Amino acid sequence: MVDNKSSTDPLAEDQISNTDGNLPSESEASIDALARRVQESISLGKRHTFWETQPVGQFKDLGDPRLPEGPIEPPTPLSEVKQDPYNLPAQYEWITCDMDSNEMCSEVYTLLTNNYVEDDENMFRFNYSKEFLQWALRPPGYFKSWHIGVRAKSSKKLVAFITGIPARIRVRETVVLMAEINFLCVHKKLRSKRLAPVMIKEVTRRVHLENIWQAAYTAGVVLPTPISTCQYWHRSLNPKKLIDVGFSRLGPRMTMSRTIKLYKLPESTVTPGFRKMELHDVPAVTRLLRDYLSQFMGAPDFDENDVEHWLLPKENVVESWLVESPETHEITDFCSFYTLPSSILGNQNYTNLKAAYSYYNVSTKTPLLQLMNDALIVAKRNDYDVFNALDVMENELFLKELKFGPGDGKLHYYLYNYRVNHVLSPSELGLVLL
Numbered sequence: 001m002v003d004n005k006s007s008t009d010p011l012a013e014d015q016i017s018n019t020d021g022n023l024p025s026e027s028e029a030s031i032d033a034l035a036r037r038v039q040e041s042i043s044l045g046k047r048h049t050f051w052e053t054q055p056v057g058q059f060k061d062l063g064d065p066r067l068p069e070g071p072i073e074p075p076t077p078l079s080e081v082k083q084d085p086y087n088l089p090a091q092y093e094w095i096t097c098d099m100d101s102n103e104m105c106s107e108v109y110t111l112l113t114n115n116y117v118e119d120d121e122n123m124f125r126f127n128y129s130k131e132f133l134q135w136a137l138r139p140p141g142y143f144k145s146w147h148i149g150v151r152a153k154s155s156k157k158l159v160a161f162i163t164g165i166p167a168r169i170r171v172r173e174t175v176v177l178m179a180e181i182n183f184l185c186v187h188k189k190l191r192s193k194r195l196a197p198v199m200i201k202e203v204t205r206r207v208h209l210e211n212i213w214q215a216a217y218t219a220g221v222v223l224p225t226p227i228s229t230c231q232y233w234h235r236s237l238n239p240k241k242l243i244d245v246g247f248s249r250l251g252p253r254m255t256m257s258r259t260i261k262l263y264k265l266p267e268s269t270v271t272p273g274f275r276k277m278e279l280h281d282v283p284a285v286t287r288l289l290r291d292y293l294s295q296f297m298g299a300p301d302f303d304e305n306d307v308e309h310w311l312l313p314k315e316n317v318v319e320s321w322l323v324e325s326p327e328t329h330e331i332t333d334f335c336s337f338y339t340l341p342s343s344i345l346g347n348q349n350y351t352n353l354k355a356a357y358s359y360y361n362v363s364t365k366t367p368l369l370q371l372m373n374d375a376l377i378v379a380k381r382n383d384y385d386v387f388n389a390l391d392v393m394e395n396e397l398f399l400k401e402l403k404f405g406p407g408d409g410k411l412h413y414y415l416y417n418y419r420v421n422h423v424l425s426p427s428e429l430g431l432v433l434l
């Protein structure tokens, strides 16, 4: 399932069936998982002709106490940054994608909808909406020049894309101005031609031109070298559809009606004072979030402008809910999720899977379990089919209890030109990238 940038299978352990001959049995599924682990360990020994040349942690350096934490290379003087773009094969040209333009946005949307991340079995593909892309790519202080496309000169067709946005990210005590890199995509017909390294070098050059020398990104593939490896969990909201489209399977000794009953949620939320976040809540939410995120080793350093952009509700893009104490009117708790549908490939009955992705959640008075159960209730009410969450921050406190099942793909977090001495556990990470 396309629940992250990993090629992951969404199956919750408790949903795996060995009753349907067409589907892997429990032991086959664990063989799959084993095969993936073997492949990951092989990739640790694999040559990375591009990544070996880049200032990223190298596998051989992992845990070497002589290497200091922090930037791997110092910044170069701006006058020495390459002024002109990298060479592309002659039939292609660079463009800067103006995400304010509806037409440009549609072109990007079309490229990604047809060519972006799929699961291992090619059953699902991320289907980021245009509104989502405009939100994700235009935060405070964004640079148009970091929204990079490649066109075929003759047909003018967009064939590749990569983006960066600026972000302040704290690593332990140090706040570092970084680029968050996302939406790297090469058209299916142009794969394995070493275009991705050129895209990455070009975005790096444009980031350097803004005097920024570090970056953060996530990927489903193992590259040198993850700072953390996380896992997605899935909470069925519409189990019948999820089973019908092959996202999940009927558990052993489970019938459809028992499964539907298992995942049933109440119609209304239970927490008094639970309501949608509004513009006037920005200062209170910022305080709550900053205070909460300060406990993690790696987290964004959000100010009020960031919170207004990233967390104020936007229809079909991001939902944020909070608890306002009915007595004191203090904002005590907060939860949020973003909307990222996936196309369902080759199913007769359904074309789209509506997924909510847990974003930032803070509980100070309402138990986290109750807060997140209310989040599930509003997601269900708004017709989401599934609610996904990574095991980052304190999410482990509610995942099992609220009937999330583990997916079997991994999401790796990376930093460019910044070494960390120890791999972080997911619960030490306070960062969610889109």
Ligand code: MYA
Pocket: 005, 047, 048, 049, 050, 051, 052, 115, 116, 117, 118, 179, 181, 182, 183, 184, 185, 186, 187, 190, 191, 192, 193, 194, 195, 196, 197, 200, 203, 204, 207, 208, 212, 213, 214, 215, 216, 217, 218, 219, 220, 221, 223, 416, 417
């Ligand atoms: S993650 C989402 C990535 N997108 C997809 O998975 C969509 C579907 N797939 C594709 O479109 C293509 O397969 C892509 C690769 C474009 C992914 N991150 O051109 P190639 C390395 C980094 O022949 P292709 C996201 O968006 C690979 O290891 N590197 O391959 C975050 C090999 O290098 P090496 C990757 O399949 C992106 C080389 O590319 C990834 O045609 C963060 C092969 O190139 C990947 N996901 O195209 C980017 N996949 O030989 C890094 C493959 O060394 C940002 N590769 O192993 C770094 C920071 C930059 C800014 C720095 C500022 C200071």
